[in-house]
Amino acid sequence: MKSVTLKDVAKAAGVSYATVSRALSGSHQIGSDTRERIIKLCDEMGYTTNYVARSMVTKRTGLIGLVVPSIDNQFMSELAYYAEMSARGHGYNIMLCNSGPDLKQEKTVVKLLLSRQVDGILIVPQSPKTYENIRAYTDQVPTVFLSENLRDQPQSYVAVDNSRGTYIGTKYLYELGHRDILYFGRRHTTTHQFRAEGYIRACRELGLTPRFFNSEFTRSSITGGYQLAKELFAKPIDYSAIFASTDSNALGVLKAADDAHISIPGQLSLIGFDNISSTALPRIELTTIEQPKKDMAVQAVDMLRDKIENGTQGYIHQILMPALIKRSTCRDLREA
Amino acid sequence: MKSVTLKDVAKAAGVSYATVSRALSGSHQIGSDTRERIIKLCDEMGYTTNYVARSMVTKRTGLIGLVVPSIDNQFMSELAYYAEMSARGHGYNIMLCNSGPDLKQEKTVVKLLLSRQVDGILIVPQSPKTYENIRAYTDQVPTVFLSENLRDQPQSYVAVDNSRGTYIGTKYLYELGHRDILYFGRRHTTTHQFRAEGYIRACRELGLTPRFFNSEFTRSSITGGYQLAKELFAKPIDYSAIFASTDSNALGVLKAADDAHISIPGQLSLIGFDNISSTALPRIELTTIEQPKKDMAVQAVDMLRDKIENGTQGYIHQILMPALIKRSTCRDLREA
DNA sequence: AAATAGAGCGGAAACGTTTGCGATTTCCAG
DNA sequence: CTGGAAATCGCAAACGTTTCCGCTCTATTT
Numbered sequence: 001m002k003s004v005t006l007k008d009v010a011k012a013a014g015v016s017y018a019t020v021s022r023a024l025s026g027s028h029q030i031g032s033d034t035r036e037r038i039i040k041l042c043d044e045m046g047y048t049t050n051y052v053a054r055s056m057v058t059k060r061t062g063l064i065g066l067v068v069p070s071i072d073n074q075f076m077s078e079l080a081y082y083a084e085m086s087a088r089g090h091g092y093n094i095m096l097c098n099s100g101p102d103l104k105q106e107k108t109v110v111k112l113l114l115s116r117q118v119d120g121i122l123i124v125p126q127s128p129k130t131y132e133n134i135r136a137y138t139d140q141v142p143t144v145f146l147s148e149n150l151r152d153q154p155q156s157y158v159a160v161d162n163s164r165g166t167y168i169g170t171k172y173l174y175e176l177g178h179r180d181i182l183y184f185g186r187r188h189t190t191t192h193q194f195r196a197e198g199y200i201r202a203c204r205e206l207g208l209t210p211r212f213f214n215s216e217f218t219r220s221s222i223t224g225g226y227q228l229a230k231e232l233f234a235k236p237i238d239y240s241a242i243f244a245s246t247d248s249n250a251l252g253v254l255k256a257a258d259d260a261h262i263s264i265p266g267q268l269s270l271i272g273f274d275n276i277s278s279t280a281l282p283r284i285e286l287t288t289i290e291q292p293k294k295d296m297a298v299q300a301v302d303m304l305r306d307k308i309e310n311g312t313q314g315y316i317h318q319i320l321m322p323a324l325i326k327r328s329t330c331r332d333l334r335e336a
Numbered sequence: 337m338k339s340v341t342l343k344d345v346a347k348a349a350g351v352s353y354a355t356v357s358r359a360l361s362g363s364h365q366i367g368s369d370t371r372e373r374i375i376k377l378c379d380e381m382g383y384t385t386n387y388v389a390r391s392m393v394t395k396r397t398g399l400i401g402l403v404v405p406s407i408d409n410q411f412m413s414e415l416a417y418y419a420e421m422s423a424r425g426h427g428y429n430i431m432l433c434n435s436g437p438d439l440k441q442e443k444t445v446v447k448l449l450l451s452r453q454v455d456g457i458l459i460v461p462q463s464p465k466t467y468e469n470i471r472a473y474t475d476q477v478p479t480v481f482l483s484e485n486l487r488d489q490p491q492s493y494v495a496v497d498n499s500r501g502t503y504i505g506t507k508y509l510y511e512l513g514h515r516d517i518l519y520f521g522r523r524h525t526t527t528h529q530f531r532a533e534g535y536i537r538a539c540r541e542l543g544l545t546p547r548f549f550n551s552e553f554t555r556s557s558i559t560g561g562y563q564l565a566k567e568l569f570a571k572p573i574d575y576s577a578i579f580a581s582t583d584s585n586a587l588g589v590l591k592a593a594d595d596a597h598i599s600i601p602g603q604l605s606l607i608g609f610d611n612i613s614s615t616a617l618p619r620i621e622l623t624t625i626e627q628p629k630k631d632m633a634v635q636a637v638d639m640l641r642d643k644i645e646n647g648t649q650g651y652i653h654q655i656l657m658p659a660l661i662k663r664s665t666c667r668d669l670r671e672a
Numbered sequence: 673a674a675a676t677a678g679a680g681c682g683g684a685a686a687c688g689t690t691t692g693c694g695a696t697t698t699c700c701a702g
Numbered sequence: 703c704t705g706g707a708a709a710t711c712g713c714a715a716a717c718g719t720t721t722c723c724g725c726t727c728t729a730t731t732t
Contacts, residue, residue: 005717029681031679034681049719050717052453054719055388056388056689072413074413080432094432098417255618255619281614284620394717395717
C-alpha cells in the first residue's frame with residue numbers, strides 16, 4: 001500500500017529529487033546518461049508520479065468534469081464514450097457526474113467539481129435554466145456546453161444545427177410526396193425550439209400548413225409519444241407522415257401505431273431525431289436525423305482544451321451539420 | 337480564476353487557519369460561536385475546500401476509478417449510472433475510463449488510475465485475461481470486479497448467478513412445452529461458461545439433449561447472432577426455441593428470423609439474457625433474463641467502500657439472483 | 673592561459689490542507 | 703481565592719511534487 005516516491009528513487013540513485021523530477025519530465029537541464037539511468041531505476045522500483053502532489057504545485061489537475069443528466073441514456077453515453085477517449089488522448093481524465101432531473105443536484109455537482117479543482121467542465125444541460133443555474137461557476141472554470149441550449153448566451157457550446165435537421169427531414173418527406181406532415185414536439189428547450197422552427201420554416205417554403213402537436217416529455221419520452229399518438233389514432237387520419245422531434249418519441253408513435261394496426265410505413269410514415277443506437281435495431285429501422293455524436297464530443301473537448309491550455313477567452317458557438325439517415329419508416333408515395 | 341483559500345478566510349476572521357479547518361470539519365475542538373462565525377464567513381467569501389490539497393495530507397482522494405470496456409453500451413452505462421449515484425451519496429466521485437477492446441489499454445488505464453491516487457477501482461473486465469493483466473495493481477488498491485469473470489480467483493466481485501439464469505430460462509421454455517431448445521453462445525468468458533453450464537444442467541435434468549451452437553462475438557454481437565441464425569434458418573428447422581446467451585445476440589436472431597419470414601414467437605420462441613433497455617422496445621418485446629444492474633452497482637460500491645474505509649482484507653463473491661422477464665417472444669405450446 | 677559561457681545538478685520554497693502538540697484561557701469545585 | 707481540569711485555539715510539520723535560483727565544473731573563445 002505504501003508507494004514509492006521521488007525521494008525514494010533519488011536516494012537510490014544518489015541524486016537530489018529535483019534531478020529525478022527533471023529526468024521524468026523530459027527537461028533539457030539534465031545529462032542524457034543520468035536521465036536514462038534514472039528512468040530505468042524508476043520502473044525497476046515501480047515509481048509512478050503522484051498526480052495529486054503534482055497538481056498542488058502546477059495548479060492543474062488534468063481533470064475534466066463531465067456532467068450529464070443521466071449517463072444511462074444512449075445519446076449521452078455515446079457522447080461520454082467519445083469525450084473520454086478524446087480527453088484521455090490529450091492527457092485528461094474524466095470525472096463523471098449525473099445531474100439528475102433537478103437543478104439543485106446539477107448545481108451541487110458543479111460546485112463539487114470546482115472543489116475537485118477540475119481544469120474544465122463539459123456539461124449537457126438538463127434544462128434551459130441550467131445556464132443561470134450554474135452561471136456563478138462558469139466564470140471560475142472553463143466550461144463548454146453540449147447542445148445549443150442557450151440562445152444568445154455568452155457561453156461556448158457545440159451542437160447540431162437542430163433547425164436544419166428538421167428542415168431537411170420535412171423536405172425529405174415532401175420529396176417523397178407527403179403533403180400533410182404532423183410534428184410531435186415541444187418548445188421547453190432551446191434545442192426543441194430550433195427543431196420546431198426548422199419544421200415550420202420548411203412547411204412555409206413548401207407551401208404546407210404546419211401542424212404542431214404538443215407532446216409531453218414527462219418521464220420516458222417514449223410514453224409521451226405513445227399517448228399523443230394513441231389519442232390521434234382514435235380520430236380519422238388525415239395526414240401521411242409524422243415527424244417526431246426525438247427518436248424516443250418516435251418509438252412511442254411506433255408502439256401506438258402497432259396497437260392501432262396502422263402500418264408503418266404502409267399507411268403512415270415516421271421520422272425521428274437523434275439517431276440513437278436503438279433506431280438501427282431490427283424491426284425498428286427508424287428513419288431519423290443524425291446528431292454527429294463523435295464530432296460533437298471531440299470538438300467539445302478540443303474547445304475546452306483550447307480554453308484551458310491557451311486561456312482563450314470569449315465564446316464560440318460551434319454548429320455541426322445533421323445528416324438524414326434513411327431507413328425504412330418512410331414511404332415513397334410517388335411509387336404508388 | 338484565483339480562488340480563496342483557508343488562509344484568506346483565516347485572515348478575514350482573525351484566527352489561524354487551523355481554526356478555520358476545524359470549523360469546517362466539524363471538530364469538537366472549537367467554540368460553537370467562532371465556528372458559526374467562520375462558517376458564515378466562508379460562504380460569504382465563497383470558500384470551498386481544495387480537495388487536492390486535502391488529499392495530500394489525508395492520503396485519501398475520495399475518488400473511485402470506474403473502468404469499463406466501453407461506456408456506450410446499455411449494460412455498462414446503466415451500471416455506471418447507479419454506481420455514480422451511489423458513490424456520490426457516500427462522498428466519492430467517479431473517474432471514468434474506457435478500457436477498449438485490448439488488454440494493453442486496460443492495463444494503461446488502471447496504471448493511470450493508480451497514479452491518480454484513486455481510493456479504489458471498480459472494473460468490469462473485458463476478457464478472462466483481465467485478472468492477470470492487472471494483477472500487479474490489484475494488491476496496491478482495493479478493487480472489485482463487476483461480473484464473475486474469474487472463477488476461483490482471490491478477487492472480490494459481484495455478479496448475477498449466470499448459471500441459474502440460463503437454468504430458469506430453459507426451464508421456463510420447457511414448461512411452455514418446448515423440447516428442442518438451441519443455445520447460442522460461447523465459452524470465451526467465465527460468465528459465458530456459467531451460462532452454458534446452466535443451460536446444459538437444465539437440459540440434463542429435464543431429459544433434453546443440449547444443442548450448443550458457437551456464436552461469434554466479434555464486433556457487435558448482434559451480427560454474430562444474425563449470421564449464425566441465418567445459416568441455421570437455411571436448413572430445416574427441427575427445434576422450437578432458441579436461447580441466446582446475450583440480448584444483443586438475440587436481437588441478431590430476431591433480424592435473421594424476420595429475413596427468413598420465420599415468425600417469432602409463432603414458429604420459433606426466443607429468449608435472451610441481460611435485459612438491456614432495448615429489449616423492452618415496441619416490436620422487440622424480448623423475453624429475457626434480467627441482470628439486476630442497480631443492485632449489482634450499489635453492492636459493488638458498498639463492497640469497495642468497506643475495503644477502503646475499514647481496510648477489509650480477503651475477498652467476497654457476491655452472487656445476485658437473476659429474474660425471468662416474460663415478454664412476448666416465447667410461445668406457450670400447450671395452448672395449441 | 674585567462675575569461676566566459678553554458679551544461680548539469682542540488683537546495684529550497686511553494687502549493688493548500690490536516691492534525692498532533694503545546695499554550696492559553698475559562699470555569700468550577702474545594 | 704486558588705488549583706487544576708477542560709475547553710479553545712495557534713504553531714508548525716507534513717504530504718510529494720515542480721521549478722526558480724545558484725553553484726560547480728567542463729569546454730570553448732580570445
